[in-house]
Every structure is written in structure tokens, then in C-alpha cells.
Amino acid sequence: MIEVEGLTKDYGPRRAIHNLTFNANPGEILGFLGPNGAGKTTTMRILTGFMPPTMGNARVCGFDVVEESLEVRKRVGYLPETVPLYPDMTVFEYLKYMADLRHIKNVEDRVDDVLEIVHLEERANGYISNLSKGMRQRLGLAQALVHEPDVLILDEPTIGLDPAQIREVRTLIREIGKRRTVLLSTHILSEAQQICDRVLIINKGEIVVEDTPMHLQAGLAGAQRISIRVQGDGDGLEKLVGELSGIGDVITIQEGLIEAECAPGKEVRPEIARKLITAGFDLLEMKSIDLSLEDIFIQLTRDEPEPPSTDDSVEES
Amino acid sequence: MRNVWIIARREYKLYFISPVAYVVAFFFILLLGYFFYRALGDAIIQAAFQPYAPSVQIIISPMVTLLLFVMPAVTMRTISEEIRMGTIELLLTAPVKDWELVVGKWLGAFLFMSSLLAITWIFPIVLNFLVKPGIDQGILISGYLGLLLIVACLTAIGVFVSSLFNNQLVVFFVNLLIVLFIWIIRPATNAAGGLGEQILTYINFIGHYMNFYQGTIDLIDIVYYLSLTSLALFLGAVSVETRRWR
Numbered sequence: 001m002i003e004v005e006g007l008t009k010d011y012g013p014r015r016a017i018h019n020l021t022f023n024a025n026p027g028e029i030l031g032f033l034g035p036n037g038a039g040k041t042t043t044m045r046i047l048t049g050f051m052p053p054t055m056g057n058a059r060v061c062g063f064d065v066v067e068e069s070l071e072v073r074k075r076v077g078y079l080p081e082t083v084p085l086y087p088d089m090t091v092f093e094y095l096k097y098m099a100d101l102r103h104i105k106n107v108e109d110r111v112d113d114v115l116e117i118v119h120l121e122e123r124a125n126g127y128i129s130n131l132s133k134g135m136r137q138r139l140g141l142a143q144a145l146v147h148e149p150d151v152l153i154l155d156e157p158t159i160g161l162d163p164a165q166i167r168e169v170r171t172l173i174r175e176i177g178k179r180r181t182v183l184l185s186t187h188i189l190s191e192a193q194q195i196c197d198r199v200l201i202i203n204k205g206e207i208v209v210e211d212t213p214m215h216l217q218a219g220l221a222g223a224q225r226i227s228i229r230v231q232g233d234g235d236g237l238e239k240l241v242g243e244l245s246g247i248g249d250v251i252t253i254q255e256g257l258i259e260a261e262c263a264p265g266k267e268v269r270p271e272i273a274r275k276l277i278t279a280g281f282d283l284l285e286m287k288s289i290d291l292s293l294e295d296i297f298i299q300l301t302r303d304e305p306e307p308p309s310t311d312d313s314v315e316e317s
Numbered sequence: 318m319r320n321v322w323i324i325a326r327r328e329y330k331l332y333f334i335s336p337v338a339y340v341v342a343f344f345f346i347l348l349l350g351y352f353f354y355r356a357l358g359d360a361i362i363q364a365a366f367q368p369y370a371p372s373v374q375i376i377i378s379p380m381v382t383l384l385l386f387v388m389p390a391v392t393m394r395t396i397s398e399e400i401r402m403g404t405i406e407l408l409l410t411a412p413v414k415d416w417e418l419v420v421g422k423w424l425g426a427f428l429f430m431s432s433l434l435a436i437t438w439i440f441p442i443v444l445n446f447l448v449k450p451g452i453d454q455g456i457l458i459s460g461y462l463g464l465l466l467i468v469a470c471l472t473a474i475g476v477f478v479s480s481l482f483n484n485q486l487v488v489f490f491v492n493l494l495i496v497l498f499i500w501i502i503r504p505a506t507n508a509a510g511g512l513g514e515q516i517l518t519y520i521n522f523i524g525h526y527m528n529f530y531q532g533t534i535d536l537i538d539i540v541y542y543l544s545l546t547s548l549a550l551f552l553g554a555v556s557v558e559t560r561r562w563r
């Protein structure tokens with residue numbers, strides 16, 4: 001349903017997304033994960049026909065997003081990051097306006113239906129300016145659903161909702177995703193884990209990982225970290241542990257406390273304990289820390305040290 | 318075309334919700350009433366010395382001037398507000414062509430101004446009762462036709478400028494500058510002379526209104542205003558489209 005190939009977008013000298021390639025199949029919920037500024041919104045804006053890419057091409061429902069933009073826009077429901085609402089309109093008027101622009105038959109029935117889906121039927125005649133943040137978000141979702149699109153593109157659909165509403169919206173998206181293709185962006189991992197069939201992790205405009213949430217977690221389960229605490233200031237501790245075989249990066253958290261990454265599948269703790277005792281350290285505590293998706297996410301998207309020649313003003317713009 | 322109408326209808330309704338439009342309409346009618354009252358007073362004094370009946374021009378003449386300054390205020394919101402609020406994203410990702418958006422916005426504002434012009438008919442009607450044997454209907458009709466064309470034109474320019482910036486105040490002042498430029502062409506025409514005068518006469522915005530004002534409807538004037546309107550709407554559509562590329 002969504003085919004993206006070599007998609008690149010520049011804002012002036014800044015490259016927002018670089019050579020993205022991915023697909024979303026019919027009936028699939030694809031999660032788009034990444035820190036703020038990773039290029040999620042840019043990608044979605046290109047897919048919805050809001051703006052054209054600098055390079056590469058994308059097809060939605062078989063239509064090119066640049067050449068056949070109108071056909072794409074007819075078939076896509078889009079919830080932008082900042083929900084675009086007209087505060088001077090009532091909920092019903094707003095949805096009717098959106099439905100009218102999409103030339104829907106039996107507009108009023110359809111509006112009633114989507115109001116029911118997002119549980120806003122009681123506020124139908126209330127002004128949008130009086131809605132809470134969560135209601136606005138749901139109204140935005142209703143707007144994206146009103147023309148029963150084949151593809152739904154949701155930019156951070158649960159942002160600003162309270163936990164009960166988040167659960168509600170997630171259930172709703174899963175429900176919708178059974179019949180349609182959904183592309184949703186989020187920076188909450190557990191959300192992607194719960195809703196999505198497949199996850200794309202994107203950072204600085206490039207895809208870092210593409211996998212199912214289950215695989216991602218399984219792949220990570222092997223890797224582990226060990227935290228070691230000794231008495232005293234722990235001089236030389238980092239060096240000692242780092243020299244052991246099967247140990248990756250070692251970082252000092254504070255005096256006498258370090259964390260070591262170790263290769264999956266090998267138990268290194270007895271070896272570490274022996275070494276430390278022989279070297280004369282007073283071992284207080286040693287425990288393994290399981291890497292969560294969160295950690296991996298941070299690791300994958302961690303900012304590399306900036307090369308000295310980087311132009312700061314360009315980066316920030 | 319259907320989208321044009323849907324957007325225009327929304328735009329038109331919005332004028333009756335927003336306070337700006339009411340304030341503008343109020344002052345427009347108030348000032349017009351004041352000028353009308355003054356002109357009537359002058360006419361009464363003049364009539365004491367010689368037979369004199371004021372024509373409908375005493376209403377139309379100040380209206381042209383007022384429109385030049387009212388239109389920027391009426392049109393400044395149209396597209397720039399959508400850009401500021403981010404709702405432009407909604408319209409540009411809906412299956413609406415860029416020109417349909419611009420023309421829809423224009424039509425909505427134009428219909429609002431037409432409604433305002435319709436209200437000002439009260440003055441000619443009053444005048445018709447005051448003078449014998451009534452006012453010259455020809456000038457009334459040609460004058461109002463000209464006003465409609467001016468409004469169409471200034472609305473299109475306003476919508477175009479509105480599509481350029483997301484700040485309404487900037488839109489207002491840029492629009493005002495354009496209007497002042499239009500205003501200033503007339504005195505400049507006489508000063509230029511030769512070919513310059515010919516060119517300036519053709520592009521003279523107010524100059525093309527003079528025929529309507531005198532009661533004659535000339536095709537060239539209609540073509541002038543309509544082509545200027547189309548040009549501004551075209552530029553507006555281009556501006557919306559280039560917004561996507563930025």
C-alpha cells in the first residue's frame with residue numbers, strides 16, 4: 001500500500017531525510033519510531049502529498065505522491081502532529097466541512113458514525129475551542145477517518161492524552177488497522193510494541209532498524225549489561241574489567257560503580273568476580289541489567305560526537 | 318469547482334463569526350454615512366443659490382476611497398491564518414487543488430464584500446427620496462458594477478498577499494502598500510507624459526473606474542479589472558504551490 005524508495009528531502013542545506021526505503025503492506029500497522037527531529041513528520045508530509053520530496057519516489061495505493069497527488073490524497077487519512085482544527089467551528093461543522101471537501105455521500109450519517117467511533121457524539125454541537133486536548137486529538141482522528149481511507153497516516157496520535165485515553169486510542173488504531181494500512185509515528189516504544197506489526201526506527205533521517213517488535217526484543221534479550229559496585233573509589237576498576245574477554249564497552253557511572261556490556265550467550269560474572277577479588281577490590285554488588293527496548297532505542301539513536309567542522313547554525317535551523 | 322464553493326461557503330460564514338469583519342463593516346458604513354451627511358449638507362447650501370440636485374456620485378466617490386483601505390483588512394486573514402494555525406496542512410492534504418483553495422477563499426471574501434455593498438444601497442434609496450425627480454439610475458448601476466469589479470480585484474490581491482505570509486499584520490501592511498501604490502499612479506500619470514503616460518493610463522487602477530463613475534460601461538475597463546483579478550488569483554495559486562516546495 002505504501003512503497004517508498006530512496007526518499008530524500010532537503011530543507012535548504014539541511015537534509016531532513018536521507019534515502020529512505022520501506023514498504024507497508026495492506027492491513028499492516030507500521031510504526032515509525034525515532035527521536036524528535038528524526039524526519040518522521042517530513043516523511044509523513046511527503047506521503048500525504050503536503051510537500052514533494054527532493055529525490056526518490058513514493059507510491060501510496062499505487063499512485064505516485066507527486067504525479068498523482070490528488071488520487072493519493074483521496075485515499076489517505078492524515079492526522080498531523082499539531083491537530084489542525086478551526087476553533088470557531090462546532091465539532092459537527094468541522095467534520096462536515098472535511099467530509100464535504102472529500103465529496104462524501106450521506107455526509108451527516110457518516111459524520112455521526114465517526115463521532116461515535118471516537119466517542120465525541122455528545123460534543124457534536126459544542127465549539128472546538130471548548131474541547132480538551134484529548135478530545136481534540138480524537139477529533140483529529142475522526143477527521144482522518146471520515147472518508148474511510150485505505151491508508152491512515154498518524155503523526156504521534158497519542159501525544160497529550162491521559163493514560164485512559166491513550167489506551168482507548170490504541171485500541172481504536174488496532175481496530176482500524178485490521179482493515180486498513182496504518183503508518184503511525186511515535187517516540188514511545190511501548191506504544192510501538194503494543195500496536196504495531198512492524199517497527200521502523202529512524203534517526204537523523206535514516207532507517208536504523210526495521211523489524212517486528214517481537215524480533216527486536218528477542219534480538220536484544222541476549223545482550224546484557226552488568227553493573228559492578230566496589231568499596232572505595234574503584235581506581236583501575238574500569239581498566240581491569242575492560243581487559244577481560246567477552247566484555248565490550250565499560251563505563252564508569254560514579255566512583256566505585258561501573259557498567260560493562262558483555263557479549264550475549266556467555267556468562268562472565270564468575271570470571272569478573274574472581275579477577276576483582278584477586279586484584280584486591282572489595283566487591284559489594286554485581287548484577288545484570290536487562291536491556292530494554294528503551295535502552296536499545298537510545299543506543300541506536302544516540303548522537304554521535306559532532307565532527308569539529310560541523311556548522312552549528314545549519315544543524316539547528 | 319465544487320471544492321471552490323465548499324471553501325467559499327465556509328469563508329463567508331466565518332466573516333459573520335469573526336469580530337474583525339463586524340468592526341470593518343461598522344466603520345465602513347459609519348464613515349460612508351458621515352460623508353453622505355456632509356455631502357447632503359453641502360448640497361442644501363448650494364441649492365439655496367441655484368437649482369441643484371446631488372447625484373448618486375456623492376455616495377460612490379467616497380466608497381472607492383474607503384474600499385482601498387478596507388479591503389486589506391477584510392482579506393488579510395484568508396490564507397495567512399490557515400498557515401499560522403497549521404490548518405493549511407489539512408487543506409493541502411485534502412483532495413483540493415491549490416487554485417480551488419485560492420479561488421474559494423477569494424469567492425468567500427468577495428461575497429462578504431458584496432453583501433456589505435448591498436447594505437450601502439440604503440444611501441441611494443434615501444437620496445432617491447430626497448431629490449426630485451429621483452437619482453440617475455444609470456450612474457447608480459454602472460457605479461455599483463464598477464465597485465463590484467474593484468472589490469473583486471482588491472480581494473484577489475488581498476488573498477494573494479495573504480498567501481505569502483503567516484502574520485496577518487504583515488499581510489495588512491504589504492497589502493496597504495500595494496493599495497497606496499495603486500492610489501499614487503493617478504497623479505503620476507499626469508506628470509509622466511508621452512509613452513509613459515499612455516502606459517500608466519492603461520494600468521491606472523482608479524482611472525479605469527472613471528467611466529463607471531460617469532455612467533458608461535466600457536468593455537476595456539471590465540477586461541482590465543477581470544484580468545487583474547485573474548492575475549492575482551493565479552499568483553495566489555502559484556504562491557500556495559511554492560509553499561509546498563519550501
